[in-house]
Amino acid sequence: MNNLDVYLKSRHDFVNQFQLLYTYKQLGKVDEMESLLDELYNDLKQEQLFLNAPCRKFVQAVFDYKISVSGFKWTFEIECINDEYYQKNLMISDSILYEIYKIFINHHLYCDDNVQILLRLTVEEEFVTLSISFDHVDVEAKEIYKMFSEYELEIISINEEQCELEFFININELEV
Template identity: 25%
Template sequence: MKVNEVTNLLSHYRHDWMNQLQILHGYASMGKMEKVQEKLQDIIQDSQEESKLMKLQSPHFALWVIRFNTQYDHFRLTYSIQSQHNLEQHDQALMENSQNVMNIFGDFINSLKLYMVTLVVSGQDKPEVSLSVDGDLDKNKDLLDRLGGQSYLKDVQAVESENGHTYTMKLLLNER
């Protein structure tokens, strides 16, 4: 990362923290202590997830996850880390494959819509990375064909949802 990219990332990060603090301040000034507690719990949970992300020893992938919402205008990412595996040996491929998947989805989006992306790192014996994208995506068959043609993906599926379709897939960790 170049210096200006780092400062840009830190600026976005600081902006997000300021937004969180302003929300807390607003709830507190209105005497809505239950809302303050809920928001604090959300902030704590997000911080714990970020800590677990860093413990995966996958710096390129972790940085991609952290920067996701600033890099992809039409997607919003939530993630859950349910594994303590060291992903260092998969770091670069995991980041590149995740980028490639999002680039494919980028070819099928409606630029007026927002799509929800969920990433889960799980697995007890062997790590597993699952990705789902939910929203009003066009060209269902074409998108499935493109995703299905990627050697680093398995179990690619699309199911109808209230927002259109939810696409789910697993990223293989041993290929690029």
């Protein structure tokens, strides 16, 4: 996908959201308009936090893929209670986050082109946790464990409709 295609795709998505806001305004549906504004603001704020995260290799891979596909709805969340280890821990875990993400994308664990994907990074003093939630699952738990056998993985939920995976990266093991 070239730069113009990327721009047109993002512009199209933005115009659709703006058009919905404008329609709510015209119809006097203030509650719906405020709810959508809050949702859009929170999504954009979290995406901006994700874009600026110090795990650059991982972030670059996510956004390279995000702009190359259509039909996917992406949501991002970053949680960190202490800025002191935020930068350091995400930088240290960058390569592992990247490797996990590449396995996820390359194995197409989903079976639909209209997938909703949530990527959540939780940064703690000794751990970075990557949660990946997606719908339209096309693989069984044992296959997922096999694909990610090198990583500390917990399958939070899995069924035909939705899957949530959590990967735990121990910072102390990486610093040694």
